[in-house]
Amino acid sequence: MITKEIVVNGTKFRLTITDQIASQVNNLKSLYNTAYEDPESFDQVSAEISSTINEIASSVEPQASDSDLDGLIQEIIKVVDDKAAEVEKELQNKNTKPEKKPAKIASKKVKSRK
Numbered sequence: 001m002i003t004k005e006i007v008v009n010g011t012k013f014r015l016t017i018t019d020q021i022a023s024q025v026n027n028l029k030s031l032y033n034t035a036y037e038d039p040e041s042f043d044q045v046s047a048e049i050s051s052t053i054n055e056i057a058s059s060v061e062p063q064a065s066d067s068d069l070d071g072l073i074q075e076i077i078k079v080v081d082d083k084a085a086e087v088e089k090e091l092q093n094k095n096t097k098p099e100k101k102p103a104k105i106a107s108k109k110v111k112s113r114k
Contacts, residue, residue, distance in 0.1 A: 004079050006060070008071040013060040015076060017083060021059055025080040028052045028073075 002017045015021070031049045035042045053073055057064050064072045 002083065006072065006075045006079065008064075008068045008075060011062075011064075011068060013062065013064065013068075013072060015060045015079065017080060018059075021056065021076075022080050022084070024052055024056050025077055028056065029077065 004015050004017060006013045006015055028049065031045050031052065035045050035049065053069065056076060057069060057072060060072065060076075
């Protein structure tokens with residue numbers, strides 16, 4: 001979980017990014033794409049878009065006014081996208097680093113007594 005401060009129209013909002021918020025943002029982006037690619041489906045997905053926006057907006061403090069909602073959602077999408085890109089970059093760096101072999105420990109040979 002990461003807490004971010006977002007400023008929209010001069011108002012500071014606090015957002016805690018959880019897996020659920022990231023999932024809702026990705027769902028919202030998918031709904032936007034569906035509505036964009038098939039304008040006839042907009043009526044079908046608009047209620048779901050509205051519901052998802054309200055769920056995401058309810059996770060910020062203080063509560064956003066209607067006039068701040070569009071800008072707030074845009075900023076939240078940017079934050080979630082930036083975090084996803086950061087995680088992806090870390091994973092790529094982790095996978096491209098050569099694996100280090102464990103150091104060999106020199107051991108003394110001990111002669112057995114007979």
